[in-house]
Amino acid sequence: MSESIQDGPSTPERILLRLKTRGPAATAELARELGMSAEAARQQLQKLAADGLIAGRQADTAARAGRPRQDWELSAAGHARFPDTHAQLTVQLIGSIRQLFGESGLDKLIHQRECEMRRDYQRQCAGISSLQKRLEKLAELRSAEGYMARVEKQGRDWLLIEDHCPICAAASTCQNFCRSELQLFGEVIGPQAEVTREEHLPAGGRRCVYRVRRLPHA
Numbered sequence: 350m351s352e353s354i355q356d357g358p359s360t361p362e363r364i365l366l367r368l369k370t371r372g373p374a375a376t377a378e379l380a381r382e383l384g385m386s387a388e389a390a391r392q393q394l395q396k397l398a399a400d401g402l403i404a405g406r407q408a409d410t411a412a413r414a415g416r417p418r419q420d421w422e423l424s425a426a427g428h429a430r431f432p433d434t435h436a437q438l439t440v441q442l443i444g445s446i447r448q449l450f451g452e453s454g455l456d457k458l459i460h461q462r463e464c465e466m467r468r469d470y471q472r473q474c475a476g477i478s479s480l481q482k483r484l485e486k487l488a489e490l491r492s493a494e495g496y497m498a499r500v501e502k503q504g505r506d507w508l509l510i511e512d513h514c515p516i517c518a519a520a521s522t523c524q525n526f527c528r529s530e531l532q533l534f535g536e537v538i539g540p541q542a543e544v545t546r547e548e549h550l551p552a553g554g555r556r557c558v559y560r561v562r563r564l565p566h567a
Contacts (some may be wrong), residue, residue, distance in 0.1 A: 498511045511550075544559050
């Protein structure tokens with residue numbers, strides 16, 4: 350398998366992508382969704398497990414009788430197949446900036462990044478008045494940056510879902526990157542809605558999820 354799962358849609362890569370974007374699943378479920386036999390899926394999963402890219406876990410069957418079901422999920426090595434852009438260099442640079450300029454210098458760097466992103470996002474979203482359309486455009490821009498972003502409707506709210514974080518190493522080292530992005534999303538979406546974070550990948554979540562709730566006066 351190639352070093353990056355972005356290079357080709359092989360069966361192992363399709364399995365990894367499915368587990369990355371939609372979470373744990375059983376062998377039969379993966380076989381059905383990927384259009385393959387249960388035996389073929391089992392063989393592929395066993396290879397991925399042997400390579401340390403996935404791991405089995407017992408599914409929550411408290412509400413069901415019968416044999417416990419095993420689901421498959423990505424291991425840490427499996428998550429690492431989705432590249433974290435220049436991770437080691439980024440962490441080293443953050444450490445150097447802290448040593449040379451302190452936390453205030455690092456905050457200035459993050460603020461500058463936020464300003465550049467704000468200008469780009471607002472320029473791209475200019476003229477889009479619909480909340481849903483603005484969200485879809487934002488997801489498109491984030492996906493182009495490697496965040497695997499998408500929008501889902503949930504009741505009266507929308508969810509902005511990012512299945513991957515290409516700067517996860519930097520975000521884990523300095524949480525202000527994530528604080529900055531949460532504030533940025535609110536500004537780009539505008540005063541017609543509020544944005545809150547419900548899942549956070551650097552904090553141990555499977556992905557980052559932002560709930561967008563239209564305000565009553567909007």
